[in-house]
Amino acid sequence: xxxxxxxxxxxxxxxxxxxxxxxxxxxxxxxxxxxxxxxxxxxxxxxxxxxxxxxxxxxxxxxxxxxxxxxxxxxxxxxxxxxxxxxxxxxxxxxxxxxxxxxxxxxxxxxxxxxxxxxxxxxxxxxxxxxxxxxxxxxxxxxxxxxxxxxxxxxxxxxxxxxxxxxxxxxxxxxxxxxxxxxxxxxxxxxxxxxxxxxxxxxxxxxxxxxxxxxxxxxxxxxxxxxxxxxxxxxxxxxxxxxxxxxxxxxxxxxxxxxxxxxxxxxxxxxxxxxxxxxxxxxxxxxxxxxxxxxxxxxxxxxxxxxxxxxxxxxxxxxxxxx
Amino acid sequence: xxxxxxxxxxxxxxxxxxxxxxxxxxxxxxxxxxxxxxxxxxxxxxxxxxxxxxxxxxxxxxxxxxxxxxxxxxxxxxxxxxxxxxxxxxxxxxxxxxxxxxxxxxxxxxxxxxxxxxxxxxxxxxxxxxxxxxxxxxxxxxxxxxxxxxxxxxxxxxxxxxxxxxxxxxxxxxxxxxxxxxxxxxxxxxxxxxxxxxxxxxxxxxxxxxxxxxxxxxxxxxxxxxxxxxxxxxxxxxxxxxxxxxxx
Ligand SMILES: Nc1ncnc2c1ncn2[C@@H]1O[C@H](COP(=O)(O)OP(=O)(O)OP(=O)(O)O)[C@@H](O)[C@H]1O
Ligand SMILES: [Mg+2]
Numbered sequence: 001x002x003x004x005x006x007x008x009x010x011x012x013x014x015x016x017x018x019x020x021x022x023x024x025x026x027x028x029x030x031x032x033x034x035x036x037x038x039x040x041x042x043x044x045x046x047x048x049x050x051x052x053x054x055x056x057x058x059x060x061x062x063x064x065x066x067x068x069x070x071x072x073x074x075x076x077x078x079x080x081x082x083x084x085x086x087x088x089x090x091x092x093x094x095x096x097x098x099x100x101x102x103x104x105x106x107x108x109x110x111x112x113x114x115x116x117x118x119x120x121x122x123x124x125x126x127x128x129x130x131x132x133x134x135x136x137x138x139x140x141x142x143x144x145x146x147x148x149x150x151x152x153x154x155x156x157x158x159x160x161x162x163x164x165x166x167x168x169x170x171x172x173x174x175x176x177x178x179x180x181x182x183x184x185x186x187x188x189x190x191x192x193x194x195x196x197x198x199x200x201x202x203x204x205x206x207x208x209x210x211x212x213x214x215x216x217x218x219x220x221x222x223x224x225x226x227x228x229x230x231x232x233x234x235x236x237x238x239x240x241x242x243x244x245x246x247x248x249x250x251x252x253x254x255x256x257x258x259x260x261x262x263x264x265x266x267x268x269x270x271x272x273x274x275x276x277x278x279x280x281x282x283x284x285x286x287x288x289x290x291x292x293x294x295x296x297x298x299x300x301x302x303x304x305x306x307x308x309x310x311x312x313x314x315x316x317x318x319x320x321x322x323x
Numbered sequence: 324x325x326x327x328x329x330x331x332x333x334x335x336x337x338x339x340x341x342x343x344x345x346x347x348x349x350x351x352x353x354x355x356x357x358x359x360x361x362x363x364x365x366x367x368x369x370x371x372x373x374x375x376x377x378x379x380x381x382x383x384x385x386x387x388x389x390x391x392x393x394x395x396x397x398x399x400x401x402x403x404x405x406x407x408x409x410x411x412x413x414x415x416x417x418x419x420x421x422x423x424x425x426x427x428x429x430x431x432x433x434x435x436x437x438x439x440x441x442x443x444x445x446x447x448x449x450x451x452x453x454x455x456x457x458x459x460x461x462x463x464x465x466x467x468x469x470x471x472x473x474x475x476x477x478x479x480x481x482x483x484x485x486x487x488x489x490x491x492x493x494x495x496x497x498x499x500x501x502x503x504x505x506x507x508x509x510x511x512x513x514x515x516x517x518x519x520x521x522x523x524x525x526x527x528x529x530x531x532x533x534x535x536x537x538x539x540x541x542x543x544x545x546x547x548x549x550x551x552x553x554x555x556x557x558x559x560x561x562x563x564x565x566x567x568x569x570x571x
Contacts, residue, residue: 048419052569070325073421080419084412086333088340100329101420145416 001026001075001153001183002047007056009042009207016042017207020056024200026152029179031194031201031215032187035309039207040187041081044157047185048078060153074103077151077182081158083142087131091122091141094130095148102149112148120144121170135162143171147178154178156186160193172197191301205309215301222299222307223248224273226280228261231290237261240287246276258292273298326422330430331437334404338438347399348442354392358382359449378453379460383467384538390471390530393478394503400438401482402496404431405565406489418565428561432483439475443468463540470537473546474530477553478503484557487564506530506553 002024009017017039024030034040045051047058049065049072058065063072085094095113104112117123120143125133130141139162146154159175160168175197178184188194194201194215201218203211211218230237234252237259241250250263263280267273277296284291299307338344359382366378383389408414417427453459482499489495510529516522526532533546 045415050415050419050569070421070423073419076419078416078419080412080415082412084415086337086413088337089333097329097333098416098420101326101417101422103325103421142416 001028001061002185003059004043004047005057007043007046007058008054009039009046009051010054015207017046017053017204020204020207020209022202022209022212024183024185024202026183027179028200029175029184029186029198031198032185032204033189033191033194033201033305034187034204035189037206038204038309040189040204041157042207043204044078044155044185044187045080048076048080048155049073050078050080075151075153077146077148077154079142079146079154079156079159081161083138085130085138085141088129090127090129091117091133092126094141095144098145099148104149116144116147119147119174121174136164136167139163140167143174150181152182154182154184154186156184158187158189160188160190168193191305195301203305203308210308211304219299219301219304220268222304223264224267224296224298226261226263226265226277227293227295227297228259228263228280228284228291229255229293230259230261230284231257231292232259232284232288234259236287237284237289240283240289241280244280244283246272246279324423324426324429326420326426327430327433330417330422330427331434334431334434335437337403338400338434341403343399344438347396351392351396351442352445355389355446355449358389359446363453377457377460379450379463379467380538382449382538383463383470384535389534390474390507393475394500394507396442397439397475397478397482397503398485398496398499400435401479401486401499402492403486404435404483405487405561406492406495409568410491414568418568424562424565428483428487428558428565432480432558432561435479435483436476439479440472443471460540463538466537466540466542467534469542470534470546473550474533477506477550477557480554480557480561481506484561484564487561 002022004023005021007017007020008015020039020043032040032044042051046053047060047065049069052066060072061075063075065072089097092113095116096109099109099113114123117126120140122137122140122144125137125141130138133141139159143156143159146156156175160171163171172193175184175186179197179199184198186193186198198215200214201212202209203218211221234254237252238250241247241252241261241263246266248264248266250261252259252261254260265273265276267276273296277294281291281294362378362381366381405414408417418424450459450464478499481502482495485499485502486492486495489498506528507530509525510531512525513522513529513532516525527545528549533543533550536543536546
């Protein structure tokens with residue numbers, strides 16, 4: 001549905017997106033992740049045909065966004081970052097204007113507008129001038145606009161920004177229902193949002209692609225961790241662990257009359273993790289170390305995200321990006 | 324052209340909720356009313372009116388009062404068109420709708436042309452008033468309005484262009500006012516330049532000379548061709564400018 005090849009974009013010499021390539025297949029709901037200033041909005045604006053790329057190409061449903069602009073745009077329902085709207089228009093008037101621009105047939109407009117108002121939960125504000133709406137409601141009007149004419153592809157730039165927790169939950173649920181009929185690319189820097197509503201994610205940092213794949217694959221980029229509570233001497237435990245394969249690093253601490261060991265494993269999937277755990281426990285038992293507790297933890301998406309996007313970035317940015 | 328009609332409608336509507344537009348239109352009508360009043364007062368003393376110099380001719384062709392207001396009304400009507408959409412960001416949903424840039428530009432432009440024409444409508448009352456008390460040559464009235472429309476259409480196209488080029492409404496209004504005054508000044512060159520090509524050109528582009536001709540019912544097609552150029556060229560540049568934003 002979306003093919004991005006070697007996309008770069010500079011603003012007066014400063015590169016905001018560099019050599020970005022990824023694909024989104026029909027029917028997928030893809031989270032577009034990255035810390036502030038990563039280039040998410042810039043990329044989405046290029047995909048939606050608002051900005052031109054400095055180099056590279058973008059195809060939407062096979063149509064080139066530059067050469068076959070109108071055909072490509074007909075496939076897209078785009079919600080810009082801050083949902084800019086005309087304050088003097090009433091919600092229904094605005095959607096009627098947008099429906100006409102998008103070529104919704106005159107006879108179908110009323111029904112289509114009512115459908116989108118309902119989906120985006122703004123029906124009760126239909127007669128209110130947009131200038132009088134709260135930010136959350138304006139976001140929803142932007143969402144209703146994106147849904148008009150049921151485009152096969154939805155590109156949503158931070159649809160939950162500025163919403164209260166209830167609204168955020170509603171919008172996530174909405175995105176989940178939209179997944180049945182639409183391909184969705186939704187940007188965010190809130191990870192729980194991606195875990196809640198997306199099957200896949202594209203992660204960028206500083207304009208570069210850092211990870212792409214299913215949520216599980218990306219989570220798998222983080223190393224699993226083994227926590228052990230042991231009885232024995234610290235030296236013996238250290239010696240045993242250091243002789244084993246599959247351990248990236250290990251720490252041992254004394255806690256009263258027990259030891260607490262943490263081992264970061266190199267295992268890349270659940271089978272390897274299980275196998276490594278078994279080997280470690282057996283080796284410890286053979287060395288006559290008492291094993292009292294074994295816990296494996298896989299990295300959370302947040303930890304992976306932090307690692308992926310931290311490289312040469314100041315910690316303030318990362319903290320904000322991964323709350 | 325996709326997009327033209329909905330944008331035209333929205334733009335006309337948006338215009339009537341803009342306070343500054345009402346101020347400009349009211350000021351315009353007040354000035355035209357005063358203008359007309361002074362002319363009628365002037366002619367009230369005269370008994371014998373020559374065909375070439377009646378109140379209608381004077382109204383359209385012999386005083387500056389007719390188009391001095393255009394110098395401020397046209398920039399005020401057009402300054403919003405693109406500058407405001409860029410400031411508020413609404414240009415983003417607009418340009419990502421499946422419509423052609425030319426449709427956007429023409430829709431907006433035709434909306435201000437309609438408003439401009441509507442602004443002149445009340446002045447028709449003056450003509451009706453005159454016709455009750457004397458002879459009015461409707462042919463002259465028609466050509467007078469044609470000239471007013473043709474010249475205004477060019478000024479509005481210039482304003483549409485500067486609104487797309489400038490970063491703010493104020494800058495858009497100032498640059499279009501300057502361009503319009505510049506164009507007007509070239510026309511004044513007719514009275515300043517020595518005989519020759521410069522003077523011919525000045526006479527050709529002079530809005531003053533055009534009003535003078537048309538107010539006597541002389542419709543010179545070369546003048547209309549010039550007016551059309553002043554419409555088409557800025558609108559063409561506007562389309563190119565809007566397309567160029569993508570490449571910034
Ligand atoms: N119009 C512009 N002119 C110049 N630089 C820009 C412009 N828009 C964005 N940038 C720069 O490009 C980079 C990427 O910005 P972008 O808005 O795409 O980030 P983002 O990932 O959407 O961030 P956020 O999470 O804050 O929305 C930033 O460094 C930003 O300063
Ligand atoms: Mg952004």
